[in-house]
Each structure stands twice: as C-alpha cells, then as structure tokens.
Amino acid sequence: xxxxxxxxxxxxxxxxxxxxxxxxxxxxxxxxxxxxxxxxxxxxxxxxxxxxxxxxxxxxxxxxxxxxxxxxxxxxxxxxxxxxxxxxxxxxxxxxxxxxxxxxxxxxxxxxxxxxxxxxxxxxxxxxxxxxxxxxxxxxxxxxxxxxxxxxxxxxxxxxxxxxxxxxxxxxxxxxxxxxxxxxxxxxxxxxxxxxxxxxxxxxxxxxxxxxxxxxxxxxxxxxxxxxxxxxxxxxxxxxxxxxxxxxxxxxxxxxxxxxxxxxxxxxxxxxxxxxxxxxxxxxxxxxxxxxxxxxxxxxxxxxxxxxxxxxxx
Amino acid sequence: xxxxxxxxxxxxxxxxxxxxxxxxxxxxxxxxxxxxxxxxxxxxxxxxxxxxxxxxxxxxxxxxxxxxxxxxxxxxxxxxxxxxxxxxxxxxxxxxxxxxxxxxxxxxxxxxxxxxxxxxxxxxxxxxxxxxxxxxxxxxxxxxxxxxxxxxxxxxxxxxxxxxxxxxxxxxxxxxxxxxxxxxxxxxxxxxxxxxxxxxxxxxxxxxxxxxxxxxxxxxxxxxxxxxxxxxxxxxxxxxxxx
Numbered sequence: 183x184x185x186x187x188x189x190x191x192x193x194x195x196x197x198x199x200x201x202x203x204x205x206x207x208x209x210x211x212x213x214x215x216x217x218x219x220x221x222x223x224x225x226x227x228x229x230x231x232x233x234x235x236x237x238x239x240x241x242x243x244x245x246x247x248x249x250x251x252x253x254x255x256x257x258x259x260x261x262x263x264x265x266x267x268x269x270x271x272x273x274x275x276x277x278x279x280x281x282x283x284x285x286x287x288x289x290x291x292x293x294x295x296x297x298x299x300x301x302x303x304x305x306x307x308x309x310x311x312x313x314x315x316x317x318x319x320x321x322x323x324x325x326x327x328x329x330x331x332x333x334x335x336x337x338x339x340x341x342x343x344x345x346x347x348x349x350x351x352x353x354x355x356x357x358x359x360x361x362x363x364x365x366x367x368x369x370x371x372x373x374x375x376x377x378x379x380x381x382x383x384x385x386x387x388x389x390x391x392x393x394x395x396x397x398x399x400x401x402x403x404x405x406x407x408x409x410x411x412x413x414x415x416x417x418x419x420x421x422x423x424x425x426x427x428x429x430x431x432x433x434x435x436x437x438x439x440x441x442x443x444x445x446x447x448x449x450x451x452x453x454x455x456x457x458x459x460x461x462x463x464x465x466x467x468x469x470x471x472x473x474x475x476x477x478x479x480x481x482x483x484x485x486x487x488x489x490x491x492x493x494x495x496x
Numbered sequence: 497x498x499x500x501x502x503x504x505x506x507x508x509x510x511x512x513x514x515x516x517x518x519x520x521x522x523x524x525x526x527x528x529x530x531x532x533x534x535x536x537x538x539x540x541x542x543x544x545x546x547x548x549x550x551x552x553x554x555x556x557x558x559x560x561x562x563x564x565x566x567x568x569x570x571x572x573x574x575x576x577x578x579x580x581x582x583x584x585x586x587x588x589x590x591x592x593x594x595x596x597x598x599x600x601x602x603x604x605x606x607x608x609x610x611x612x613x614x615x616x617x618x619x620x621x622x623x624x625x626x627x628x629x630x631x632x633x634x635x636x637x638x639x640x641x642x643x644x645x646x647x648x649x650x651x652x653x654x655x656x657x658x659x660x661x662x663x664x665x666x667x668x669x670x671x672x673x674x675x676x677x678x679x680x681x682x683x684x685x686x687x688x689x690x691x692x693x694x695x696x697x698x699x700x701x702x703x704x705x706x707x708x709x710x711x712x713x714x715x716x717x718x719x720x721x722x723x724x725x726x727x728x729x730x731x732x733x734x735x736x737x738x739x
Binding site: 266 | 505585
C-alpha cells in the first residue's frame with residue numbers, strides 16, 4: 183500500500199525553487215533514506231508532506247487520500263521528529279509525552295501505558311521525572327523522538343534526528359529506527375550522513391537543488407558507479423590545484439576540492455593515476471594518496487559534483 | 497476538543513517560568529511591603545490610608561506587564577522551530593493559541609488576587625469592593641495580553657516586540673504621572689483621563705469605592721471597549737502572521 187505520494191510537486195520561496203517537480207512514492211513498511219546536502223529541499227519536502235507549507239503545483243496523497251490529505255485523521259496516523267529539539271523545557275520528559283499523547287487523543291490508562299512504553303523505547307525509562315534541561319544532547323534527541331511515538335504512528339517522518347550528537351547516541355537512535363520498522367512503521371528518514379542511510383534505509387532517495395536526482399536501494403545506487411574508481415589526494419596548497427586541467431585528463435569524470443583534499447572520480451582502468459599525480463605535483467606538494475571502493479557518498483559526488491556535507495560538519 | 501488536554505501543561509509551563517513569577521509576584525510583594533512601611537500612618541486628603549492607595553496602584557501597575565508570559569509562549573510555540581511540530585499535530589492551532597491566552601489571563605488575574613490577599617492579610621490593606629477590583633484586574637490582564645500579542649504579530653523580531661511591550665507598561669506608568677507630573681494641558685488631561693488604561697483602572701476602583709457607580713462603569717467600559725477593538729486588530733494581525 184502506498185502510504186504517501188507526491189506527484190509533480192513544485193514549491194518556490196520567492197524566486198528560489200525549493201521543490202522542482204518532485205515525484206515520490208513511499209510504500210508501507212519502507213525506510214526511505216532521503217539524502218541531500220544542506221539546502222537540497224529535504225525539509226521543504228517534509229513540510230509539504232505534513233501540510234505545513236502550501237505548494238504551487240502537483241498533488242500530495244496520504245494514506246490514499248488526495249482530496250484532503252492533511253486531515254486531522256491523517257495527522258493522527260503520522261508522527262514528526264523535527265530537526266530541532268522541540269520539547270517543552272518547562273515540562274519533565276514524562277509530562278512532555280503526556281502533552282503529545284493527549285493531543286493525539288489518548289486517554290487514561292492507555293495514555294499512561296503508551297507514555298511509559300515510549301520512554302522505555304528510547305531508553306529514558308528511568309529519566310521520566312527529569313527536566314529536559316538536565317539531559318545531554320543525545321538524551322534530548324531521544325526524547326524528541328519519543329514525543330512522536332506515543333500514538334504509534336503508521337508513518338513517521340524523521341528530519342535529521344541525529345544532528346550534533348555523539349556516536350553512541352547516534353547508534354542508539356539508528357537501532358530505534360530499525361525496531362520501529364520491525365513494528366510496522368513506515369519511515370521517511372532525512373539526513374546528510376551517508377553512513378546512516380547505508381545502515382538503515384530500504385530505499386535511498388537522493389535530492390539536490392529541489393530535485394530527486396536518483397533513487398533505489400543502496401546496492402542499486404552503488405552499482406551505478408561500479409565502473410568508476412575514486413582517489414583522494416591530500417595536498418599542501420589547495421589553492422594551487424589545477425582543477426580545470428585535471429578535469430581534462432582522459433577518463434576523469436569529477437574533481438572536487440574539499441579543504442586540502444582533492445577527490446577524483448575516474449573511469450575504471452583508465453590508467454591515469456600517473457598523469458594526475460604528475461600534474462598535481464607540478465603545482466603543489468602531495469602529502470598522501472588514497473584509493474577507495476565506491477560508496478553512497480561517491481554516488482552523490484558523481485551525480486552532483488558536491489560532497490554530502492562540508493568538512494566542518496563531519 | 498483535543499486542545500483541552502493541553503491546558504494542564506500550559507498552566508504548568510506558566511507556573512514554572514520563575515522569571516515571570518519573580519517579576520509579577522515577588523517584585524510587587526516586595527514593593528507593596530516596602531511602601532506600606534514608608535507610608536504607614538499617612539492618609540490622603542479624603543482620609544484613605546496612602547498605604548491602601550499605593551497597594552491598589554501597584555497591583556494594577558503590574559497587570560500592565562501580565563501579557564509577557566502569553567507573548568513568550570505563543571511566540572515560542574508558534575513562531576520558532578517548535579512551529580513545525582505544533583502544526584503537525586492533529587488539533588486546531590488557532591484554538592491552541594486561544595487556550596494559551598485564556599490560561600495567561602487566568603494566571604495573571606490569579607497573581608493579582610494573590611497580591612490583594614497578601615496586602616490584606618499581611619499588611620492590613622483594606623480593599624473596598626473585592627469583586628469590582630478583581631473585574632478591573634481582569635480587564636487590565638486581558639488588555640495587556642492583547643497588546644503584547646499585537647506587538648508579537650506585527651513585528652518580525654521578537655526582541656522588538658518584547659521591548660514594545662515594556663514601553664507599553666513603563667510608558668503608561670510614566671504617563672499616569674507616577675514618576676513625575678505630566679504637563680498640564682488639554683492633551684495630557686484628556687489622555688490621562690480617557691486614554692491611559694492605568695489611570696482608567698485606578699479611577700474605576702476609586703469611583704466604586706466612593707459609590708459613584710456610573711463613573712466607575714464608564715471608566716471600566718472604556719477599558720472593555722479598548723479590549724474589543726484591539727482584540728479584532730489582534731485577530732486580523734494574528735491570522736495574517738499565522739496563516
């Protein structure tokens with residue numbers, strides 16, 4: 183069953199196009215990994231899917247309803263984990279969950295049970311009476327997730343739920359996402375961390391500049407760049423790197439400079455490593471060379487010519 | 497009415513905002529106590545103890561700032577990053593905003609009543625007509641909330657709206673001549689009598705104490721009229737901003 187569908191959706195912010203004829207179908211039980219750099223349109227897509235932002239053209243369908251997709255009934259079946267931590271700091275963790283559970287129509291013993299279950303589910307079972315201000319960043323993130331779980335949504339949208347937290351908390355959240363899927367929840371998971379998508383997504387959708395530029399399983403997407411190889415060269419003086427000349431070398435498909443590192447995607451067996459190195463050495467010193475098998479990040483790099491995230495974000 | 501389930505938590509959030517409690521309860525208690533000792537034994541020309549007069553004025557002055565908590569909560573829930581989550585919830589967001597307003601008004605009135613009870617039980621201040629004074633406090637609380645929300649809806653930067661709300665509070669205290677006398681001319685006379693919510697509310701309580709019912713209702717009704725007109729302005733601005 184199709185849980186959510188977008189057909190030809192267009193959204194502009196004055197002259198900037200945020201969604202450019204986006205088509206997307208989300209089937210029941212999937213974990214869609216929505217991948218894209220900052221400003222790709224991921225959050226706008228979510229805002230459109232939740233009915234927060236009106237769109238100019240196209241059609242959105244939720245749970246098979248296209249006439250009034252953002253009805254109260256449909257909102258009851260959805261959960262949203264926001265990119266920012268949106269819990270009430272004046273309420274305890276448990277009170278926060280009671281607030282959201284009440285809005286979703288839960289009452290009495292059932293509400294209490296669901297709240298405790300949600301707290302346990304995110305590993306905050308013994309922290310219910312504490313104020314979020316006393317929580318670490320990771321615990322706040324987990325509470326932020328729990329707020330969207332008390333009503334057991336059929337469709338959960340998670341907008342970069344792991345931004346700015348430690349690896350341990352990140353792993354905990356990824357395990358939580360997997361458990362949710364096992365319980366039958368359909369999940370749209372946006373991130374710009376490629377490794378998260380590789381770990382949890384059943385299907386990957388890559389966005390850039392408001393467009394969906396590729397979709398498929400992780401394996402399918404990596405296959406598309408199997409005939410390519412990647413090398414990374416660390417240089418002493420990044421400003422002197424002759425990018426245009428490197429791009430002209432036979433077999434070279436993409437050259438990206440990020441900090442003091444050049445990433446070069448070229449056709450397998452083109453035997454151009456020598457030529458590339460000679461050219462680079464003419465302009466700057468070489469500190470190191472590294473050759474990798476292609477991964478999802480390379481798919482993105484090949485498709486857009488951009489890194490998924492800036493060096494500073496890593 | 498899913499919004500009803502949020503009221504308990506809205507009240508909890510208000511009560512736990514300790515800065516607001518400090519400003520709207522602790523500071524007035526300290527000021528009323530301080531002035532009651534200074535003014536002990538002094539009476540007005542009509543024989544009313546100045547201590548009572550001062551306590552009533554203090555209670556009404558702080559109602560001018562009562563809208564700040566509602567302003568903060570509506571801004572926080574509906575205009576910051578929380579907006580996305582609140583708008584994804586299956587309830588009417590306008591009703592939610594009204595519920596915050598209602599809770600804020602009740603909270604502000606309650607703080608006013610606590611001040612009245614404190615002044616009477618601890619300092620021996622005599623309040624004339626309790627019901628009437630609470631009614632006037634209610635009008636002042638509602639007016640302050642509406643004015644603060646108008647500022648929130650009409651300027652883009654919340655900090656500016658906050659400063660404007662302070663100007664509203666301090667400005668009317670100033671114009672009431674509490675810090676220094678205002679110039680004596682037709683404009684200030686007229687404005688002081690009919691355009692300043694603080695002088696209107698103080699006047700309404702005074703007139704009721706002296707059993708001038710007509711004048712008391714007249715002054716209170718000016719406040720009520722201002723509330724009705726500004727409420728409509730707030731609705732238009734709010735719809736434009738939230739829509």
